[in-house]
Each structure stands twice: as structure tokens, then as C-alpha cells.
Amino acid sequence: MSTGEQDERIELLQGTLDLLILRTLQRERGPMHGHAIAKAIEFRSDDVLQVEQGSLYPALHRLIKRRWISAEAGTSENNRRAKFYSLTAKGRRQLAVETGKWDKLARAIAQILRPGEREEV
Amino acid sequence: MTRRKRMLADLEQDIRDHLERETQDNIDRGMSAEDARYAALRKFGNVARVKEETWEVWNVVWLQQLIQDVRFGIRTLLRSPGLTVAAIMAIALGIGINVGIFSVLNGVALRLLPVPRAQEMVSVNQIFRYQGRAYRQIHNDGSWFSYPEYQDYRDHNHVFSGLVAYEPYVEATLREGDVRQVLGTAASCNYFDVLIEHPARGRGFVDADCASRGANAVVVVSDDLWRGKFAADPSLIGKKIVLNQTAYTVVGIARPGFTGTEPIPSAFWVPVTMQPALEPGTNRLPEDDMSWLALLGRTQPGVTMQEARPDLSVIAGRIDQRHPGRTTLLAIRAATFFSSPEQRSFVIPAASVVLAAFALVLLIACANVANLLLARASVRQREIALRLSLGAGRWRLVRQLLTESLLLSLMGGALGSVLAFWSFARIMQLVTSHLPHDFPPFALNVAPDLRVLAYALVLSLLAGIVFGLVPALRSSRPDLNGLIKGDGTSLGAGRKSGRLRWGHWRCCSVPLASMEWCLSA
Numbered sequence: 001m002s003t004g005e006q007d008e009r010i011e012l013l014q015g016t017l018d019l020l021i022l023r024t025l026q027r028e029r030g031p032m033h034g035h036a037i038a039k040a041i042e043f044r045s046d047d048v049l050q051v052e053q054g055s056l057y058p059a060l061h062r063l064i065k066r067r068w069i070s071a072e073a074g075t076s077e078n079n080r081r082a083k084f085y086s087l088t089a090k091g092r093r094q095l096a097v098e099t100g101k102w103d104k105l106a107r108a109i110a111q112i113l114r115p116g117e118r119e120e121v
Numbered sequence: 122m123t124r125r126k127r128m129l130a131d132l133e134q135d136i137r138d139h140l141e142r143e144t145q146d147n148i149d150r151g152m153s154a155e156d157a158r159y160a161a162l163r164k165f166g167n168v169a170r171v172k173e174e175t176w177e178v179w180n181v182v183w184l185q186q187l188i189q190d191v192r193f194g195i196r197t198l199l200r201s202p203g204l205t206v207a208a209i210m211a212i213a214l215g216i217g218i219n220v221g222i223f224s225v226l227n228g229v230a231l232r233l234l235p236v237p238r239a240q241e242m243v244s245v246n247q248i249f250r251y252q253g254r255a256y257r258q259i260h261n262d263g264s265w266f267s268y269p270e271y272q273d274y275r276d277h278n279h280v281f282s283g284l285v286a287y288e289p290y291v292e293a294t295l296r297e298g299d300v301r302q303v304l305g306t307a308a309s310c311n312y313f314d315v316l317i318e319h320p321a322r323g324r325g326f327v328d329a330d331c332a333s334r335g336a337n338a339v340v341v342v343s344d345d346l347w348r349g350k351f352a353a354d355p356s357l358i359g360k361k362i363v364l365n366q367t368a369y370t371v372v373g374i375a376r377p378g379f380t381g382t383e384p385i386p387s388a389f390w391v392p393v394t395m396q397p398a399l400e401p402g403t404n405r406l407p408e409d410d411m412s413w414l415a416l417l418g419r420t421q422p423g424v425t426m427q428e429a430r431p432d433l434s435v436i437a438g439r440i441d442q443r444h445p446g447r448t449t450l451l452a453i454r455a456a457t458f459f460s461s462p463e464q465r466s467f468v469i470p471a472a473s474v475v476l477a478a479f480a481l482v483l484l485i486a487c488a489n490v491a492n493l494l495l496a497r498a499s500v501r502q503r504e505i506a507l508r509l510s511l512g513a514g515r516w517r518l519v520r521q522l523l524t525e526s527l528l529l530s531l532m533g534g535a536l537g538s539v540l541a542f543w544s545f546a547r548i549m550q551l552v553t554s555h556l557p558h559d560f561p562p563f564a565l566n567v568a569p570d571l572r573v574l575a576y577a578l579v580l581s582l583l584a585g586i587v588f589g590l591v592p593a594l595r596s597s598r599p600d601l602n603g604l605i606k607g608d609g610t611s612l613g614a615g616r617k618s619g620r621l622r623w624g625h626w627r628c629c630s631v632p633l634a635s636m637e638w639c640l641s642a
Binding site: 033034035038039052053054055057058061062064065071073081082083 | 124125128131132134135136138139142143146164165166167168170171174175177178179
């Protein structure tokens with residue numbers, strides 16, 4: 001059965017996706033609905049990151065539960081009812097922490113994968 | 122509405138909105154309406170799984186699954202009542218006998234003494250290390266104390282609100298009409314005060330009773346002796362009774378149910394200073410190097426056993442100076458029946474052997490139930506194969522099957538424990554009837570307490586895992602190949618599982634037989 005593999009992949013996605021959502025909400029400086037967040041992530045990454053859009057929702061709910069983002073009901077540009085998400089103060093702090101961790105991780109991995117590059121630069 | 126409810130209620134709408142937006146985007150890019158919708162769905166992923174995962178964010182999934190498993194398990198068990206009843210009976214027998222035996226052992230060696238505020242009582246014993254020649258007289262128990270030693274500890278400790286010394290199991294001939302042999306206790310005169318066991322009638326001992334050696338002949342008799350020998354005559358107080366040819370004035374009658382601090386009931390108590398008169402021909406009181414008195418202390422409020430040790434060790438060191446070459450270690454522990462190291466070195470191995478023997482009975486019962494479950498699992502293989510092919514995880518299936526067997530074992534355990542508590546008197550009788558005839562009766566409290574209940578629970582859970590795990594592991598790995606080929610006959614699909622069969626009942630008779638064997642051995 002492939003449940004083991006699946007679990008691993010989701011876990012890897014989870015942390016990253018959370019970080020991407022937080023960063024997107026911070027960059028856009030305003031409440032966004034789910035679809036707009038998905039679009040923004042795709043656009044910002046030059047369509048390299050093809051997030052399965054559905055997985056956005058468990059992630060959004062997880063962030064709400066941790067009170068890193070908040071949700072409010074509103075109407076969208078074409079006058080449709082939608083749920084808008086925005087960063088909370090706690091989420092802003094968390095983003096800084098997580099970004100720092102991510103940088104550290106990325107640097108460490110890069111150092112292991114291409115140890116020569118540093119000297120060349 | 123809670124955050125959780127609000128968020129989940131809107132989820133469906135949010136997902137629908139999302140899909141509509143994506144579809145609209147796709148149409149704007151020039152797709153046909155149908156293609157646009159499919160592309161949106163593809164990009165979104167499995168809607169049902171997204172909902173489920175979102176739902177899991179807010180809910181404790183394992184608890185929900187546990188409730189599901191329990192419900193389903195109960196339904197499954199009710200579908201084959203014969204098997205269920207047989208399995209429960211087998212487990213009830215196995216666990217019942219074990220819990221019964223354990224509650225006896227609990228009464229013997231684990232329960233605190235049957236006195237008020239028993240958690241304050243500690244038993245003090247000594248372990249001697251000698252350099253060279255060892256000479257110490259031992260009467261009863263080698264880790265007990267001499268009278269001068271007791272006086273030292275009593276007068277110089279800073280941790281006890283009271284320290285009691287007593288010599289148990291003193292045989293006495295009571296001449297009152299007929300002649301009767303009774304067992305009594307020679308106790309220090311603070312005995313009733315420190316134990317907080319003030320006699321129901323009359324008084325306990327006062328210091329004056331112990332003031333002069335062999336002079337003050339007073340006695341407190343037990344409620345049993347008072348009723349059995351003196352017909353509960355209230356005017357007994359003040360009268361004289363003759364024990365071992367000395368006349369004692371009865372000053373008190375003990376509280377009903379108080380039989381001393383030893384497993385064998387004491388019929389009377391006399392001041393320890395009466396020992397030479399009670400046991401003519403011996404005078405242990407002046408002996409400095411003799412073990413004959415058991416010590417029980419009641420700690421002052423807030424004093425722990427760890428704090429008591431250094432304080433008492435100072436006194437032990439001082440006494441050692443009187444006996445060159447001797448080093449005394451103190452064993453200080455919560456006071457129970459059999460708390461001296463010498464007694465424990467006998468009781469604990471004996472108890473372990475008995476418990477292990479009866480655990481075998483339970484193991485045999487478990488093996489039988491496991492067989493039953495395996496037989497039934499073969500009937501259920503179609504159900505299990507279906508669930509596996511629908512994508513149920515193996516661990517999830519094992520968990521569900523284990524829940525069923527734990528249900529069985531917990532029900533069996535509950536039934537068995539109730540039976541054991543209800544029939545504890547009979548078990549006690551059985552145990553005592555295997556002791557020699559001249560053995561006096563035990564004053565054991567075998568009623569269940571928290572410890573016994575915990576033992577029953579742990580035993581039930583263990584039993585459930587023991588007899589459930591192998592069938593669960595085996596049946597969750599069915600031969601899918603054979604099933605796909607439609608080889609129905611090998612699955613036992615045609616067998617009825619609900620009917621009572623002889624085989625079911627045999628699984629009770631085997632543990633029953635082994636139980637008999639254990640008891641007669």
C-alpha cells in the first residue's frame with residue numbers, strides 16, 4: 001500500500017505550503033480569497049510551483065486554527081459572497097521565524113549539494 | 122457558533138466558489154465550458170479528500186474512529202452471540218481467578234494496615250552486618266528489636282509522633298470455665314494511642330501500666346473473644362481473667378474489627394512489661410541483643426520516609442557503639458502485613474509463583490479465544506478483503522479487529538472481576554482450607570481497592586491484545602489472489618457463525634480444567 005509514501009509527500013508539502021500562503025498574504029497587503037491565493041502562488045513562482053489547488057484548503061484551515069491568519073466573510077469584485085483571509089500579528093511573527101528557518105535549511109542543503117560553489121563566488 | 126463549526130459549514134461553499142472562479146478563468150482563456158470545468162476540477166484535486174483533510178484539521182480523528190470501531194465491534198459481536206458469550210466466559214474465568222488471587226495477595230502484602238490514617242504508619246526493621254562473630258538471639262523475626270533498642274528509638278527520634286513496639290503471636294492458655302489456647306500481643310503502652318484504635322469499651326493502656334516490670338496486670342480483649350468467650354458481657358470490664366496462670370484485670374474491649382497489625386488476629390493485648398509473667402521462664406525485657414519486638418511508627422505530619430531514615434540512622438549508629446563489630450542498616454517502609462525484610466523475602470517469591478501459575482490459566486483461555494477468533498476471521502475474510510480493496514489501511518483494519526477483541530476482553534474482565542469480588546470469601550476459604558488444620562484464621566481484607574481494579578484492567582487489556590493480535594494480523598493479510606479467483610469455498614462463507622457449537626464451550630472447559638489443576642497442586 002502506498003499510504004506511507006503519500007503521508008511523506010503531504011508532510012513535505014504542508015510546511016512549505018503554509019509558508020507560501022503566509023508570504024503571499026503578506027506581500028499582497030490585503031484580505032484575499034482562496035482562489036486568488038492559489039493564483040498568486042502560481043504567478044509568483046512563474047508557474048513552477050503547480051500547487052494542487054485543493055490542498056490549499058486544509059492548509060488555510062490549519063493556519064486559522066493556529067490563529068496565524070483570520071477569515072472574514074465579504075463580497076468579491078463581481079459581487080459574489082466569498083471568504084477573505086488575512087495575516088494576523090501572530091502570523092506575521094511566525095512568517096519571520098519560518099522564513100529564517102527556511103533560509104537556514106536551504107543554505108545547508110545547497111552547501112551539501114554544491115560544496116565548490118562558495119569558493120568560486 | 123464555534124470557530125470550528127463556522128469554518129466547516131462554509132467549506133462546501135468556498136470550494137464551489139473556487140471551482141467556479143477557476144472555470145471562469147479557463148473560459149476567459151478560450152476553453153469550452155465543459156473543458157474549463159474539467160480542467161478546474163483536475164487542478165483542484167480530489168474534492169472529497171480535500172474536504173476530509175480539512176475536516177481532520179478540526180477534529181480528533183482517532184477518537185472518532187475509535188467510536189466507530191466500538192460501535193461496529195458491538196454490532197459484530199452481537200451478530201454471533203454464541204461465540205461472543207463463549208469468549209467472554211473464557212476470559213471471565215481466566216481474569217476472575219487471577220483477580221481473586223491478586224486481591225488475596227493484595228490483602229496479604231500490599232494493603233496498608235487496617236488502622237486510621239494508615240498512610241502515616243511505617244514499619245522499621247534492622248538488617249545487621251557483622252565483622253567477625255555474630256551473636257544475637259532471635260525470637261520470631263531476626264530484623265526486629267530488643268526492648269532497650271526500642272526505648273532508644275522511641276525516646277530519641279525526631280520524626281515520629283509515636284513509636285510502638287509489640288510482640289505478636291504470644292500463645293496463652295485462657296482458663297475461663299473450659300481451657301482455650303489463644304494468641305495475643307504484648308504491646309508497648311502507647312499502642313492504642315499511636316494506632317488511633319481506642320477500645321470501644323473501657324480504656325487502652327496508659328504509661329503507668331508499663332511503669333513497673335511485671336507489676337501491672339491489665340488486659341484489653343478483642344471484640345471476637347469478648348463475644349465468643351464472654352457472651353458480650355458488658356460487666357467484664359474490671360473483672361479478672363487468667364492467662365498463663367496470671368490474673369489480669371480487663372480494662373478495655375477493642376473496637377469490633379480491630380485485630381491487631383498482623384494477619385493473624387490477636388485475641389488480647391497486655392503491656393509489654395508483662396512479658397515475663399505471660400511467658401513464664403523467660404525474661405526478654407533486659408536483653409539488649411535480641412530480636413523480639415516489631416516496631417511501627419506514626420510519622421509526624423509532613424515527615425517523609427526519606428527524612429525519617431537519617432534521623433533514625435543516627436540512633437542506630439549510637440546503638441552500634443555498644444556492640445563492636447556490628448553495623449545496623451534500617452529498612453523503613455510503609456507498614457503493611459509482612460513488612461519486615463525477612464517476611465518479604467518469603468512472601469514475594471511465593472506470591473510471584475502463585476500469580477505466574479494462575480497467569481498460565483489466563484494464557485490458556487487467551488489461546489482458546491484466539492482460536493475462536495481465527496475461525497471467525499476466516500468467515501469474515503470476504504468483508505476484510507472488500508475493505509482492503511476499497512483502500513482501507515492495514516493498520517486501520519488491525520485496529521478495528523483489536524478493538525473488537527479488547528471489547529471482548531474488557532467485558533470478560535469486568536464480568537470476571539465482579540465474580541471474583543462476589544466470591545472472594547469462597548476463594549479465601551479455598552486458600553485457607555489448604556493450610557494445616559491448626560492454622561489460625563486470617564484477618565485479611567480481600568475487598569477490591571484501586572490497586573486490584575487497576576490489576577484487573579491491565580490484565581484485561583493485556584489479554585485482549587494477546588488473543589486479538591495474531592488473528593488481527595493474520596486476517597488483515599488475506600490471500601487476495603484466491604479471493605479474486607472467487608474461490609468462495611475456502612473462505613468458509615457457507616458456515617453459520619451465530620449458532621452455539623460445542624467447540625465454543627470447550628474453550629471454557631480447558632481453562633476450567635487447568636484452574637482445577639492449579640488449585641489442587
